[in-house]
């Protein structure tokens with residue numbers, strides 16, 4: 273094989289330069305986004321519940337070392353490719369040949385194994401810590417997924433219907449701040465998955481199977497989520513909005529709902545099939 277034409281090396285140099293620029297921009301974006309706005313928020317929203325926060329930390333704890341390893345491996349690869357490229361070697365040059373180096377083979381088998389095991393242990397500890405059923409919640413809300421929307425049944429026996437729509441925002445699921453609330457998930461037709469990234473991990477709502485999660489939001493505000501399990505033609509409409517209010521505002525909101533229910537203006541809990549499970553706290 274003859275040495276490549278100069279235009280080829282020009283193109284390679286251009287691509288390398290662009291890659292280096294891109295990496296630089298990426299690193300700059302990540303370091304800038306870490307300043308003052310609560311971590312790497314362009315990637316995930318700022319967590320507002322302890323379980324959301326722990327998922328976020330796990331994500332960062334795995335992604336940052338992974339990124340460092342990626343950049344290291346790519347840099348070493350590019351360095352070798354360019355330093356030892358054929359055009360800079362004498363004609364007919366053959367690099368040193370290494371075969372059957374046991375130490376090297378053990379090293380490159382054990383090193384990735386350690387990395388993968390570390391990720392597994394780290395993730396498993398997080399699952400054990402934040403994704404167990406809890407029994408010290410202030411109260412339980414039954415979250416029922418259906419085609420296409422969510423129903424939230426409170427201990428006071430009223431239900432908020434968060435019907436799926438793409439026309440504007442859906443009715444919020446309202447909770448008090450700084451209160452540990454257990455979420456008990458049910459699916460009435462197919463499997464849905466309740467996911468509000470700032471609050472918690474994806475939790476499946478499975479017909480015939482009780483699934484649990486929890487939240488404890490530390491500030492007032494609204495957070496958005498989506499159904500994260502493809503569940504039919506209206507899947508994309510299954511928006512989620514969680515609104516956290518101060519305790520006193522929450523209490524008046526509950527009283528409003530109870531008054532609505534007493535006046536019969538609240539949508540009937542039986543409007544959707546199987547959508548009125550009684551909450552268990």
Ligand SMILES: [Cu+2]
Nearest residue numbers: 499501503507
């Ligand atoms: Cu869905």
